[in-house]
Amino acid sequence: MNLPLRQKRSSDYACQYLTHDSPLHRLGAGWKIAATTLLSACAVGVRTPEALTLLVLVTLGYYALARLTLYDLWRDLRLVVWQSALIIAAYLALRGAKGLMPGLRTSVQIMVFYLPGAVFLRTTSTRDVMAGLRRIVPYRLSFLLTTSIRFIPFFLREMDEITTAQRLRGARLLPRQQLDPRNWPDLFHCLLLPLMVRALKTAEAVSRSAEARGFGLHRERTYYAPQPESPPSPMAAGAGGMGDPAGRLTKRRELYDDL
Amino acid sequence: MTAAFCGADAGREDRALAISELGYRYPGTADPALSGISFSVARGECVCITGNSGCGKSTLLMLIKDVLHGGTRSGSIEVSAVSRHFSDLAVAILFQDPESQIVCSTVAEEVAFGPENLCVSPGEIGARIEDALAAVGLAGYASRSVDRLSAGEKQRLALASVLSLNPSLLLLDEPTSQLDAHQKAEFCRLLDRLKRFGYTIILAEHDLAPLAQVVDRYLVLDRGRLVEEAIQAPAGSLSPVPDRARRAVGNAAGPTAVSISGLRLRYPEVGEVLKGIDLQIRQGERIHLIGRNGAGKSTLLRCLSGLERSGSGKLELHGVGAPRPEKLAGKVGVLFQNPVRQLFCETVAEEVSFTLRRMGLSSPEIRQLTARVLDDCNIAHLAERAPLTLSFGEQHRVALAAALAPRPYLLLLDEPFSGLDLPQRTALLETLRLLSEQSGTTVLIASHDELPDRAWPDRKLTLERGILHELAP
Amino acid sequence: MTTFKEKMRLWPQFTLREALLIGFCATFVIITRAGLRLHLHLPGHVMLFTMFFYLLARGCVPKIGSAALVGLLASLASLVLGMGMPGMVFVKYLLPALVIEAALLLFPSSLEGMLACAAVGLIAATSRALVSSGVEWLMGLEEEIILSKALFIAVANGIFGGLGALAVPSVLRVLRKNGLIESTGKR
Known part of the structure; x- marks a missing residue:
């Protein structure tokens, strides 16, 4: 994988996927999930200071292996740090000064619990996660999942268009207007209800489109893995496209040049 | 047969x-x-x-x-x-x-x-x-x-x-x-x-x-x-309505409804979409804005309805600058492409009167305005029907009635003919013509196709690569 | 005369259209979580939309498993899009969905009334607080602290979840009146 080396800080939000090269970027998603599970399980089970120290070092090493910076670390742990501060404060309130060490220990455990998950998210692209899921999840479920994700931009656009149309009719849908719970019915009836109507119609259309192209016709289906650079079709120059004795497909490609 | x-x-x-x-x-x-x-x-x-x-x-x-x-x-x-x-x-x-x-x-x-x-x-x-x-x-x-x-x-x-x-x-x-x-x-x-x-x-x-x-x-x-x-295309299949006399320009000479000067808008990924638009529209005028998909028509309409802030230039609606949608409810009506997606009420009457209720009008006023616009749009018989059970053409008229109910002074329509057949398009233009003549509403239609009635607009504009041109009527 | 029956079952349980609709409800859970922030900076406010769409999916596809499938798809989508930690994300999305399934199994007409629906939403949303509490208990956090934290989160989740669920019966009524979904129990 020829990804660029890390040049500068680039996190905009916690756990953001970063496109640079590192040993963990090259590692498969399944291995990373296994490592995450193992490290997080250790964070839950660890009890002695020595074991916790070792675990912290291993986790930080794992984090560094992803070529992530201190800024990234701060971004990923920011929310957990606040939570930890509350836990320490609670321990102090409960036990006084004696509560400091147990509070610290638990806080560190929580940070170490979450950190491997952050590494996974920072080093695994959507495509790699989907490819990994395809190996373990039944096709029917992964089809639903890919369709759900594929329509995110579509429904975001729909949401935007419905919102603009309804705002012009007087619906109170701006974020500052939604701070008032009395405007929440507008959110549900003027935005989410039409969105749901759209979803019902789209589900109908998508299911027809899928059925019309043979989805579910057979018990099984093949899977085409796109190559980065697809070689020219061996049938391209020959007498006919695949499964087409008249050679229409090949002719079509050659004659299209004048369009 | x-x-x-x-x-x-x-x-x-x-x-x-x-x-x-x-x-x-x-x-x-x-x-x-x-x-x-x-x-x-x-x-x-x-x-x-x-x-x-x-x-x-x-x-x-x-x-x-x-x-x-x-x-x-x-x-x-x-x-x-x-x-x-x-x-x-x-x-x-x-x-x-x-x-x-x-x-x-x-x-x-x-x-x-x-x-x-x-x-x-x-x-x-x-x-x-x-x-x-x-x-x-x-x-x-x-x-x-x-x-x-x-x-x-x-x-x-x-x-x-x-x-x-x-x-x-x-x-x-x-x-x-x-x-x-x-x-x-x-x-x-x-x-x-x-x-x-x-x-x-x-x-x-x-x-x-x-x-x-x-x-x-x-x-x-x-x-x-x-x-x-x-063997030949059947008669009446989306052929233009026989030429009718275009109305004299003077009939639409009212105060300035829309004033745009030097309007520019840029999107980060796309670049400059509107490049110095200058346009004056008088109250009561009927405008047709034509352009290819992606020319910037929808963007211009979004600026007019306050949904987009221009990078530079000046935009005024009835003398009021920097319009915001919340201030324009009831004054500017907009019909976006596929307007049926905004329908959400249990009856047509409720749908049409939504904006009137938000404007805080009294119940008798709401009933009166609703009844009038239902008549104007020929959907009075559908008042108690559920909007989403209607045909596409009827839903389209419901959405139009909802935009017209508060008698806006400016009506913007973005690709309003999508999905409509020729009789429905002609009926829509007729409704808009009556609206502009009876209520003095300024109407602007943006589309990528010619209108079925070429005599309908007072002015014809074209938007090409972000630049506005006026065509001879 | 030939009468056609519905074909193309994704599972024996759902048709393709139903499964896709459930998938879109999962899409909405993700979108609203990411995009429709209430800027309240209060814990639990995401449950407003989560409960709404879980219950709405269950009302539009009134079959056992529809809410659970929304939860499963939302958790997988969250994982794929980098919005949730592996492992925890499944439990966080699935647990409330399973509570809804159980509640509707016991009280099938809960979606008809606002109060009943709000109660289901409140209980399901509250259950999510158990997830992080369980992890903290395993870590050895003081029980008193776990309880007070869990109580706070549960109350916040429950309030927003209950409020989100309140809107479901009226939305379902409009969808039924407009002929977009079947009346109760006719699937």
Whole structure:
């Protein structure tokens, strides 16, 4: 994988996927999930200071292996740090000064619990996660999942268009207007209800489109893995496209040049 | 009329499709959607099924493809298309809206979807993808995300995704409805090539003019029955209304409703969309803004309705600068493309009166204004009906009535004719004409097609690459 | 005369159309979580939309498993899009969905009335607080602290979840009146 080396800080939000090269970027998603599970399980089970120290070092090493910076670390742990501060404060309130060490220990455990998950998210692209899921999840479920994700931009656009149309009719849908719970019915009836109507119609259309192209016709289906650079079709120059004795497909490609 | 329409001298072996006394009733409806349909189509022929909205064009195509569930069918459909291999699908259908038939995230995945379902080997799928994309002019697009495609490209991708099934009979349901004139011409050239390569094509369409060189025969449906067969496009099919006298410009000379000077707008990914727009519109004027898809028409309308903030320049509505949507409710009405998506109430009357209630008017005033606008839009008889149970054309009129109810001084319509047949378009223009004459409302229609009535607008503007030009009326 | 029956079952349970609709409800859970932030900076406010769409899916596709499938798809989508930690994300989305399934199994007409629906939403949303509490208990956090934290989160989740669920019966009524979904129990 020829990804660029890390040049500068680039996190905009916690756990953001970063496109640079590192040993963990090259590692498969399944291995990373296994490592995450193992490290997080250790964070839950660890009890002695020595074991916790070792675990912290291993986790930080794992984090560094992803070529992530201190800024990234701060971004990923920011929310957990606040939570930890509350836990320490609670321990102090409960036990006084004696509560400091147990509070610290638990806080560190929580940070170490979450950190491997952050590494996974920072080093695994959507495509790699989907490819990994395809190996373990039944096709029917992964089809639903890919369709759900594929329509995110579509429904975001729909949401935007419905919102603009309804705002012009007087619906109170701006974020500052939604701070008032009395405007929440507008959110549900003027935005989410039409969105749901759209979803019902789209589900109908998508299911027809899928059925019309043979989805579910057979018990099984093949899977085409796109190559980065697809070689020219061996049938391209020959007498006919695949499964087409008249050679229409090949002719079509050659004659299209004048369009 | 139940005469059997046949392809010219088509013998049985030359026939790709034979339909006999076909009828269909949707579940829960009393009236049949189709009845007594009989015709045949020869191999390699291109047949266009046309007729007003609701006549049964889409139903007929879906029955041929056998994708309708439930309901009651009578008669027979015989497809003689040659299915050369178990991994081919004899009949393929392209639906009206390409956006909601594309199920995958990339172009290659989408074109591969059909062959994968048919258990075609991965090696062969690769070849089919290349061939299908080349056939529709999308060679080299394989790894592109579908979200990056234009409307015309999405339509071609949808076509490629059915071509990869190696069909011999292609059914196309209003394939050019979302396309502008240039894209329609390109698509028709593509159809012409497919026809020359031996595909049998049946398409349902309103706009017949671009198809003149491709279509061999027209079949006209009316309320579910086949009423006419013709070699030439039937009369009245989206031809412009006979020229009527354009009204004298002086009749629309009121105070300035819209004043734009030096308006510029830039999007980070796209660049400058509006490049120094200057425009003065007087109260009561009727404006037609025409331009290709992506020219910036919708962006300009969004600026006028306060939804976009321009990078520079000045925009005033009735002397008030920097309009915001919350301040414009009731003063500026907007009808976006596919306005039915904003419907949400339990009755038409509630839907139409929504803005009036938000404006804080009294109940008697609301009732009066609602009744008036329902009459103006010819939907008074639908007042207690649920909006989403109506036909598309009726829903369109409900959305229009909802925008007109508060008697706005400016009405903006973005691609209002999408999905409407010629009588519906003409009726819409007539309603808008009366509105501007009786209430003095300024009306601006943005579209990528010419208006059915060329005499309707007082002024005609064109937006090309972000620059506005005024055309001679 | 030939009468066609519905074909194409994704599972024996759902048709393709129903499964896709459930998938879109999962899409909405993700979108609203990411995009429709209430800017309240209060814990639990995401449950407003989560409960709404879980219950709406269950009302539009009134079959056992529809809410659970929304939860499963939302958790998988969250994982794929980098919005949730592996492992925890499944439990966080699935647990409330399973509570809804159990509640509707015991009280099938809960979606008809606002109060009953709000109660289901409140209980399901509250259950999510158990997830992080369980992990903290395993870590050895003081029980008193776990309880007070869990109580706070549960109350916040429950309030927003209950409020989100309140809107479901009226939305379902409009959808039924407009002929977009079948009346209760006719699937």
